[in-house]
Amino acid sequence: MSKPRVAIFDFAGCEGDQLQIVNLEEVVLDVLGRVEIVTWREAMKEQSDHYDIALVEGSITRKSDEERIKAIREKAGILVAIGACATIGGINCMKNFQDEKFVRRYVYGDKAHWYNTYAARPVSAVVPVDANVHGCPINREEFVQVLKALLQGKKPFIPNYPVCVDCKKAGNVCVLLKGQFCMGPVTRAGCGACCVTEGAYCWGCRGLVDDPNMDAARELLGRFGISAGEAIGQIRLYDGYREEAR
Amino acid sequence: MGGDMNLAIIEKEGLRLFVAEILRQKNTVVGVKDQSAVSSIPGDSGFYTYAPINSPEELTLSFDVTLIPPKKYLLPAYEQLLTFNLSPGSIKADVPKEELIVFGVHPYDIIAINQMDKVFSTVPQDNHYLERRKRTTIIGIDPVKVAPRAFWSSMGADTVASGFDLMLTDIGQCYVVDVGSKKGASLLKMAPRTREAAPAEVKERDKVRAGARKRCDANRLSFSYLELPSLLDGKEEHVIWEEKSHLCFSCGTCNLVCPTCYCFDVRDDVSIDLKKGSRYRTWDGCLLSDFAQVAGGGNFRGHRADRYRHRFYRKGQFIYRRFGDIACVGCGRCSAQCPSDIADPVAVFNRLKEGI
Numbered sequence: 176m177s178k179p180r181v182a183i184f185d186f187a188g189c190e191g192d193q194l195q196i197v198n199l200e201e202v203v204l205d206v207l208g209r210v211e212i213v214t215w216r217e218a219m220k221e222q223s224d225h226y227d228i229a230l231v232e233g234s235i236t237r238k239s240d241e242e243r244i245k246a247i248r249e250k251a252g253i254l255v256a257i258g259a260c261a262t263i264g265g266i267n268c269m270k271n272f273q274d275e276k277f278v279r280r281y282v283y284g285d286k287a288h289w290y291n292t293y294a295a296r297p298v299s300a301v302v303p304v305d306a307n308v309h310g311c312p313i314n315r316e317e318f319v320q321v322l323k324a325l326l327q328g329k330k331p332f333i334p335n336y337p338v339c340v341d342c343k344k345a346g347n348v349c350v351l352l353k354g355q356f357c358m359g360p361v362t363r364a365g366c367g368a369c370c371v372t373e374g375a376y377c378w379g380c381r382g383l384v385d386d387p388n389m390d391a392a393r394e395l396l397g398r399f400g401i402s403a404g405e406a407i408g409q410i411r412l413y414d415g416y417r418e419e420a421r
Numbered sequence: 422m423g424g425d426m427n428l429a430i431i432e433k434e435g436l437r438l439f440v441a442e443i444l445r446q447k448n449t450v451v452g453v454k455d456q457s458a459v460s461s462i463p464g465d466s467g468f469y470t471y472a473p474i475n476s477p478e479e480l481t482l483s484f485d486v487t488l489i490p491p492k493k494y495l496l497p498a499y500e501q502l503l504t505f506n507l508s509p510g511s512i513k514a515d516v517p518k519e520e521l522i523v524f525g526v527h528p529y530d531i532i533a534i535n536q537m538d539k540v541f542s543t544v545p546q547d548n549h550y551l552e553r554r555k556r557t558t559i560i561g562i563d564p565v566k567v568a569p570r571a572f573w574s575s576m577g578a579d580t581v582a583s584g585f586d587l588m589l590t591d592i593g594q595c596y597v598v599d600v601g602s603k604k605g606a607s608l609l610k611m612a613p614r615t616r617e618a619a620p621a622e623v624k625e626r627d628k629v630r631a632g633a634r635k636r637c638d639a640n641r642l643s644f645s646y647l648e649l650p651s652l653l654d655g656k657e658e659h660v661i662w663e664e665k666s667h668l669c670f671s672c673g674t675c676n677l678v679c680p681t682c683y684c685f686d687v688r689d690d691v692s693i694d695l696k697k698g699s700r701y702r703t704w705d706g707c708l709l710s711d712f713a714q715v716a717g718g719g720n721f722r723g724h725r726a727d728r729y730r731h732r733f734y735r736k737g738q739f740i741y742r743r744f745g746d747i748a749c750v751g752c753g754r755c756s757a758q759c760p761s762d763i764a765d766p767v768a769v770f771n772r773l774k775e776g777i
């Protein structure tokens with residue numbers, strides 16, 4: 176059996192997720208033993224239009240992105256969004272709540288008219304996505320897990336429970352118990368609660384769970400003196416494309 | 422065993438030497454530490470956690486309650502169950518082999534372990550759990566400090582008659598030791614200068630226990646916990662379930678921190694060359710939104726209120742009907758750790774009792 180052909184593409188993002196793939200280190204050779212990478216701008220010169228799996232980083236921020244991602248979707252048997260920008264829109268979506276012209280000028284200065292940008296959105300807002308590898312950046316282990324599931328023809332396991340679960344399993348002291356604010360109770364787990372484990376709080380980079388309890392979140396934030404507006408701001412940090420954040 | 426015939430005394434200094442001797446003989450010991458000694462993250466002090474002990478000084482016996490119960494040693498958060506090869510096909514079970522001494526377990530947590538023993542030894546018995554249990558020595562300690570949300574005194578969990586190998590009570594100058602098993606008796610031989618407890622010391626133990634019970638009574642069920650199964654009868658449509666679960670995050674904290682909750686999920690991890698792999702289990706909880714989801718996407722408890730209610734029925738009625746135990750021991754962990762403070766069994770059960 177020939178190896179599945181993999182192509183890696185990037186849209187609006189910082190390439191941090193591709194960097195995580197480059198950094199696979201101890202398993203990178205095993206991965207390369209199982210798949211053939213045929214297109215990857217960040218790491219190789221060659222390109223090919225024939226691939227089975229497309230890994231897509233970054234959010235869609237231009238009309239021209241739409242055409243490109245649709246063409247990728249056409250060719251790929253399986254399309255995987257990797258990283259918060261691709262899976263949920265990510266921090267790019269912060270601009271969706273500001274004046275588009277202002278933002279464009281702020282970034283591109285007097286060349287602003289070269290770029291026909293629009294509100295940022297996740298890949299799934301434009302084409303169907305088969306699997307999401309969440310996070311900012313992605314967790315390497317989870318990336319490999321998803322890849323392995325796809326190679327087996329299985330649906331990858333993407334948690335739909337909050338970060339609190341990962342925290343309990345890690346044995347962390349709950350940030351809320353310490354009287355500090357945390358996005359964990361509404362944020363999708365799978366990260367192993369890494370930020371809390373390292374002494375920070377959850378910022379919500381993996382986006383909201385499918386059915387977040389926003390009433391409970393508002394109430395919780397209120398207890399920390401955070402207004403409903405600020406709460407929405409916290410969600411917009413990564414997950415501004417979600418209805419709950421608008 | 423148990424019973425006053427077996428009561429011994431260890432002096433405070435003797436206990437220190439006892440722990441040191443256990444460690445010197447290369448036993449693996451876990452006990453309670455202030456979380457700040459485990460995590461080094463500012464703000465983590467004042468919370469207790471079970472962790473490996475390397476010297477007697479690291480051990481705290483005067484804790485109120487730990488964040489996570491000792492179940493994490495009998496049913497670990499992640500546990501590899503077996504490994505397999507796909508070609509040629511073969512399966513090999515991972516049998517837990519490590520002997521472990523858990524030093525310092527409160528009676529309510531021992532009662533919870535006794536319940537898990539019952540559950541996991543019921544056919545089909547769970548060999549991984551039972552093997553770990555067999556290799557675990559439990560040294561109990563009666564609580565002196567009482568956690569603010571604890572209510573074990575009204576759950577019949579202030580003392581425990583079995584399930585421990587040794588049971589200590591701090592009566593001030595020394596510990597009264599109850600020997601609960603042969604394993605405990607032979608372990609106690611490592612302790613220097615033990616002697617038989619005098620009647621006055623046994624009385625002192627009763628006083629210490631009564632004192633803790635009284636402090637715990639500040640937060641209690643307003644009725645006998647044995648009434649719970651019948652109290653819950655016909656309360657399925659009570660407004661409380663909708664009302665309270667309105668603020669439920671479905672975060673599963675109340676399950677995962679509970680000493681009597683034992684649900685797990687089983688998953689396979691296959692190597693990247695797809696030639697071999699392992700099967701492991703990991704904690705799961707009935708409050709999580711996808712817990713009762715089945716193939717095809719159907720979900721038996723798709724609404725928060727259904728999941729929220731399920732936990733209370735399980736605590737107060739379902740486990741009782743199946744195993745004869747009330748599946749809440751009153752540790753108060755769920756009450757203290759629920760982000761919305763809606764998980765407190767005292768609040769829910771007392772309100773159902775009031776009938777409003």
Ligand code: SF4
Pocket residue numbers: 675678679680681682736748749750751752753754755756766
């Ligand atoms: S239901 Fe709550 S109080 Fe009761 S045993 Fe479980 S965690 Fe402790």
Ligand code: SF4
Pocket residue numbers: 668669670671672673674675676708709729758759760761762763764
């Ligand atoms: S801990 Fe509280 S918020 Fe979380 S699932 Fe339990 S009841 Fe709901």
